[in-house]
Amino acid sequence: MAPRVTPLYERHRALGAKFIEFAGWLMPVQYRGIVAEHLAVRQAVGLFDLGHMGQIRLRGRDARAFLQWLTPNDVFRLRPGRAQYSMFLYPHGGVVDDIMIYEWPDREEFLVVVNAANTEKDLTWVQERRAERPDWDVVVEDISAEVGMLAVQGPAVERALQPITAVDLGAVPPFAAVVGSVAGVETLIARTGYTGEDGFELYFPIEITGFLWDRLLEVGADFGMVPVGLGARDTLRLEACLPLYGQELSPEITPLEAGLDWVVKFEKDDFIGREALERQRREGVPRRLVGFEVVERGGIPRTGYAVELDGQQIGHVTSGTSSPTLGKIIGLALIQQSAVGVGREFAVIIRGRPVRAVQVAIPFYRRCRTSRSSEARG
Amino acid sequence: MVEVREGLRYTRTHEWVRAEGEIAVVGVTDFAQSELGDITYLELPEPGTTVKHGESMGVIESVKAASDVYAPVSGEVVETNRTVVDRPEIVNKSPYDEAWLVKIRMSDPSELDRLMDAEAYRKFLAETAATA
Numbered sequence: 436m437a438p439r440v441t442p443l444y445e446r447h448r449a450l451g452a453k454f455i456e457f458a459g460w461l462m463p464v465q466y467r468g469i470v471a472e473h474l475a476v477r478q479a480v481g482l483f484d485l486g487h488m489g490q491i492r493l494r495g496r497d498a499r500a501f502l503q504w505l506t507p508n509d510v511f512r513l514r515p516g517r518a519q520y521s522m523f524l525y526p527h528g529g530v531v532d533d534i535m536i537y538e539w540p541d542r543e544e545f546l547v548v549v550n551a552a553n554t555e556k557d558l559t560w561v562q563e564r565r566a567e568r569p570d571w572d573v574v575v576e577d578i579s580a581e582v583g584m585l586a587v588q589g590p591a592v593e594r595a596l597q598p599i600t601a602v603d604l605g606a607v608p609p610f611a612a613v614v615g616s617v618a619g620v621e622t623l624i625a626r627t628g629y630t631g632e633d634g635f636e637l638y639f640p641i642e643i644t645g646f647l648w649d650r651l652l653e654v655g656a657d658f659g660m661v662p663v664g665l666g667a668r669d670t671l672r673l674e675a676c677l678p679l680y681g682q683e684l685s686p687e688i689t690p691l692e693a694g695l696d697w698v699v700k701f702e703k704d705d706f707i708g709r710e711a712l713e714r715q716r717r718e719g720v721p722r723r724l725v726g727f728e729v730v731e732r733g734g735i736p737r738t739g740y741a742v743e744l745d746g747q748q749i750g751h752v753t754s755g756t757s758s759p760t761l762g763k764i765i766g767l768a769l770i771q772q773s774a775v776g777v778g779r780e781f782a783v784i785i786r787g788r789p790v791r792a793v794q795v796a797i798p799f800y801r802r803c804r805t806s807r808s809s810e811a812r813g
Numbered sequence: 814m815v816e817v818r819e820g821l822r823y824t825r826t827h828e829w830v831r832a833e834g835e836i837a838v839v840g841v842t843d844f845a846q847s848e849l850g851d852i853t854y855l856e857l858p859e860p861g862t863t864v865k866h867g868e869s870m871g872v873i874e875s876v877k878a879a880s881d882v883y884a885p886v887s888g889e890v891v892e893t894n895r896t897v898v899d900r901p902e903i904v905n906k907s908p909y910d911e912a913w914l915v916k917i918r919m920s921d922p923s924e925l926d927r928l929m930d931a932e933a934y935r936k937f938l939a940e941t942a943a944t945a
Binding site: 453464465468469470666670732734735737756757759764786 | 848850851853854856872874875876877879905
């Protein structure tokens, strides 16, 4: 099957992008270069095509209760115009997908943004769960083909974006979302992202994608805005230790193992996966996601490489890279609980050779917050 | 456009060779560095190592991926470029000059005839691009 493309494909080509196939989509992996794009987001601002991501709309009187049952975070704490990071879980505690839930500021409706690789699976999952609650008033719709999505991320984002919107961006706190016009287009402007940097994610009618992309690059030029591909998106999120589904999260990995305990609100009412996670919490989490730095020459740890202690395998690398911001080789690994501890060493097997690594505190990168303190990923 | 330099010989795995008498100076091509993207790690054979035509003699890693460096000719490594090992980003900036990787004393200089010249390599790249 030929890969799908977003409305920006020709623009990416014209910008000299290199492409990769990702989750059935042909997406730009880089334009100028991963390191340059990464640093532009850390120091100025970057623009991301997220047209491959999926969007699900949930409406109806019982939509909130339905989401509350479907996800481990507390949807009753969500308010109009707020965003919440959460997941869909299997009954055994593994992860169907990690998601962002937005409650529309102006109407009783939820927007659930899901990973490109999981859009169809998620939709089936949600529809099946919907069918188990036949008497509930919930409407589930796949609106991925109607909704355009771009992200603008980096410390200069407010200055770059403000000239083309009437919304006072300074008044939009992290994890808030407002409806307003951007370059004349009605947009859901959300202060969320996947880079560890200040930034916005924009949702708007998909036909407008090309127009908005052009306008953003045009007004952003004065602030150093560059287009950023999936390559730098991955290194940025890894420095900030934001999980990538398929690597840090999967049907075989629970949120507790992935260190995302804060997402799981045991004090709330019933949700799918609760029983399994309560059991895991009671009996002890058998393995845990840790951050590490490679401390000798030997290469870059890649996803799936074995992690050993005294010649015994204790886990595997979920993600690894050469960190453009820190100038170090870093990674995340899922290892046996007994070996976990900042400062403790293990070996990553790179091309058959053990290479020394030491566990470090995560995230690897945390931005300096100059303005109000954030309630972060609440 | 990627540069293909005249006067060098090329492999299908995107190494280049400049013959200087019995010594072959070896690097990776502009196309290779451009495909790999930002190069962050290099592993090269030490002087004294015997390498064999077509076999892996080192590793080059970018942010994106790891890839083998193949010996374009057989022989003994007589010099390794330490500067490029310490600063692998040089491969991106100067693949044909500063970023030579190793010098090999050839055991069979006729192996050079099996490699492509600039024109053939250019054609090879065009064909690769057409099928990609």
